[in-house]
Amino acid sequence: MTIEVVAAALVASLTFFMAFGLSLVARHRLLDRPARIFLAVSMLTYGLVSVSNLLEHGGITAAFDPYEDFLEILFLPFFLFFVYVASRNAVQQKLAAEEGVLAATLEAVGDAVIGIDALGRIRWTNGATTELLGELEPARDLRLRDLLDHSEGEPLSVEEEESLLEFAGGAGPVRLRSRRAGRPLEVRIAPVGRALVDGVRTVVVIRDLATQLAHEQQMLEMSRVEALGVMAGGLAHDFNNLLMSISGNVELVQIKDPPAGVGRRALEDAMIAIHQVGELTQKLLLLSRKQVTQQRLQPITPVLEEAALLVRARRDIEFQLALPRDLPELSFDHAQILQLFNNLVLNAAQAMPDGGALRVSAQAERDSVLVTVSDEGEGIAPEHLSTIFDPYVTTKEEGTGLGLAVVRAVVRNHHGRIEVDSTPGEGTSFKVWLPRAI
Amino acid sequence: MVQPSEAVTLVYGIIALVTLAWVIRGLELPGLRWMVAGVALIGLAYVFTIVEGFVWHALFDTLEHNCYALAGVAFLVGTLRLVRSSVREERPRR
Numbered sequence: 001m002t003i004e005v006v007a008a009a010l011v012a013s014l015t016f017f018m019a020f021g022l023s024l025v026a027r028h029r030l031l032d033r034p035a036r037i038f039l040a041v042s043m044l045t046y047g048l049v050s051v052s053n054l055l056e057h058g059g060i061t062a063a064f065d066p067y068e069d070f071l072e073i074l075f076l077p078f079f080l081f082f083v084y085v086a087s088r089n090a091v092q093q094k095l096a097a098e099e100g101v102l103a104a105t106l107e108a109v110g111d112a113v114i115g116i117d118a119l120g121r122i123r124w125t126n127g128a129t130t131e132l133l134g135e136l137e138p139a140r141d142l143r144l145r146d147l148l149d150h151s152e153g154e155p156l157s158v159e160e161e162e163s164l165l166e167f168a169g170g171a172g173p174v175r176l177r178s179r180r181a182g183r184p185l186e187v188r189i190a191p192v193g194r195a196l197v198d199g200v201r202t203v204v205v206i207r208d209l210a211t212q213l214a215h216e217q218q219m220l221e222m223s224r225v226e227a228l229g230v231m232a233g234g235l236a237h238d239f240n241n242l243l244m245s246i247s248g249n250v251e252l253v254q255i256k257d258p259p260a261g262v263g264r265r266a267l268e269d270a271m272i273a274i275h276q277v278g279e280l281t282q283k284l285l286l287l288s289r290k291q292v293t294q295q296r297l298q299p300i301t302p303v304l305e306e307a308a309l310l311v312r313a314r315r316d317i318e319f320q321l322a323l324p325r326d327l328p329e330l331s332f333d334h335a336q337i338l339q340l341f342n343n344l345v346l347n348a349a350q351a352m353p354d355g356g357a358l359r360v361s362a363q364a365e366r367d368s369v370l371v372t373v374s375d376e377g378e379g380i381a382p383e384h385l386s387t388i389f390d391p392y393v394t395t396k397e398e399g400t401g402l403g404l405a406v407v408r409a410v411v412r413n414h415h416g417r418i419e420v421d422s423t424p425g426e427g428t429s430f431k432v433w434l435p436r437a438i
Numbered sequence: 439m440v441q442p443s444e445a446v447t448l449v450y451g452i453i454a455l456v457t458l459a460w461v462i463r464g465l466e467l468p469g470l471r472w473m474v475a476g477v478a479l480i481g482l483a484y485v486f487t488i489v490e491g492f493v494w495h496a497l498f499d500t501l502e503h504n505c506y507a508l509a510g511v512a513f514l515v516g517t518l519r520l521v522r523s524s525v526r527e528e529r530p531r532r
Contacts, residue, residue, distance in 0.1 A: 002496065002499075002500060004500045004503075004504070005499060005500055005503045007507075008500070008503035008504045008506060008507040009503055009506070009507070011507035011510060011511070012503070012506040012507040012509070012510040013510075014510070015507070015510030015511050015513065015514040016510045016513060016514075018514050018517075019510065019513040019514045019516070019517040022514070022517035022518060022520070022521050023517050023520075025521060025524075026517060026520040026521045026524050027521075027524035028467065028468065028520055028523055028524045030465075030467055031520070031524075039517070043513060043517070046480070046506070046509070046510070046513075049506075050506060050510065053503060053506070057503075069443045069444075069447065072447055073447060073450065075480070076450070076451060076454035076458075076477070077454075079458070079473075079477060080454060080457060080458060080461065083458060083461050083462055083465065083470075084461055086465060086467055087461055087462070087464075087465045090464075090465055090466070090467075
């Protein structure tokens with residue numbers, strides 16, 4: 001018996017028993033009750049071994065010595081079970097977290113995702129499936145062929161559906177159609193590996209192509225309009241130069257050798273036509289952004305008052321001009337901004353063939369000046385609202401379809417913003433924001 | 439002399455330690471390293487138990503019991519860390 005051994009046995013007894021107590025109260029997320037019990041029991045076994053050593057080496061009794069080996073052998077399995085259970089809990093929690101992320105992802109994606117078992121039955125779907133393919137009947141063992149048809153509308157046969165699922169992933173995306181809505185769809189099929197959750201053998205991802213196709217069509221249309229704009233701009237530029245020459249020569253004849261009678265009237269008509277063509281080329285140049293803006297700081301009020309003069313002749317229109325005196329000066333191209341408000345005022349007047357109130361108002365905002373041109377005319381049909389600023393789009397019999405396109409081009413040239421609000425039968429209101437500083 | 443039970447315990451301990459090393463891979467549990475150190479110290483104590491049967495009985499007996507004491511301390515630190523982390527986890531987030 002040595003005092004060192006007794007002291008060591010005493011320390012071991014105390015620490016193992018304290019560890020035993022702490023094991024019981026530990027509340028870590030990886031420690032469920034079995035894990036805590038296994039850890040506590042493993043501590044208890046060595047606590048008991050240490051007490052036996054203390055009693056033996058302290059000279060009190062060696063009665064427990066034969067049992068020490070059994071306790072020592074029990075310690076390691078208990079401790080291993082504790083580690084195993086904690087590891088299992090860690091894996092389960094990680095899986096649960098990943099499953100949560102996967103479930104959230106499946107619900108967040110816009111594509112329909114469908115899980116199909118080995119017999120071809122739909123086992124689960126995400127939220128987008130209902131949006132894309134309609135409400136599924138939960139009582140039925142639905143299959144893909146119950147929901148999808150060929151692009152041409154022919155129903156999928158049993159063999160075709162089996163073939164589709166059998167060659168999952170090998171044949172690339174397939175173009176099909178939803179039976180209920182008739183929407184074009186892109187269907188991708190991927191086999192699930194060894195793991196079968198809910199018996200799912202194949203995952204089908206279905207994308208709605210209607211939006212994509214519409215977008216592609218829109219992009220095509222935009223590029224077509226863009227190309228037309230570039231071509232029109234180039235033509236307008238050259239045409240403008242030629243027009244200057246024609247105009248100059250006509251004016252020269254009118255001044256130097258003015259003809260009489262029919263010749264004089266012909267030249268006057270020619271000058272009128274030249275002016276009209278000149279205005280048209282200016283519009284085309286604006287649309288193609290080939291016209292250089294000459295912006296300078298100036299008040300907007302005179303421009304709005306000048307635009308208002310256009311409809312003074314219309315007695316049936318009650319013109320209201322509400323322009324505060326303290327409007328800040330803006331930096332803009334006078335000719336372009338005048339063209340902008342001329343177009344808006346003329347449009348408003350033309351929208352009221354039977355007369356009505358035409359109101360032009362302005363107000364200063366924090367970073368801009370808001371000018372509103374509103375009428376009590378026929379209004380714009382909702383289906384036309386999205387295209388009214390497109391070039392060559394018009395509902396008027398004699399319109400060129402360039403008026404509002406020019407308006408938008410001018411607003412863009414000045415880094416402003418335009419909005420339209422219209423109620424059919426009640427009137428239309430155009431709001432133009434022009435920034436204070438550019 | 440070495441007792442058969444001690445030899446069996448040593449072999450068993452080595453197998454258990456290898457198993458333990460394999461099981462704890464990737465397991466992030468506060469204080470686990472201290473506990474594994476405790477298990478290693480107990481394994482070392484097994485070795486000393488056998489060695490003391492051949493040479494320097496008193497020295498290796500003392501070393502064996504010191505290893506048990508140190509293992510107890512290691513387990514105590516390990517479980518303390520576990521409990522402290524539990525308190526942190528239970529504390530509400532601000």
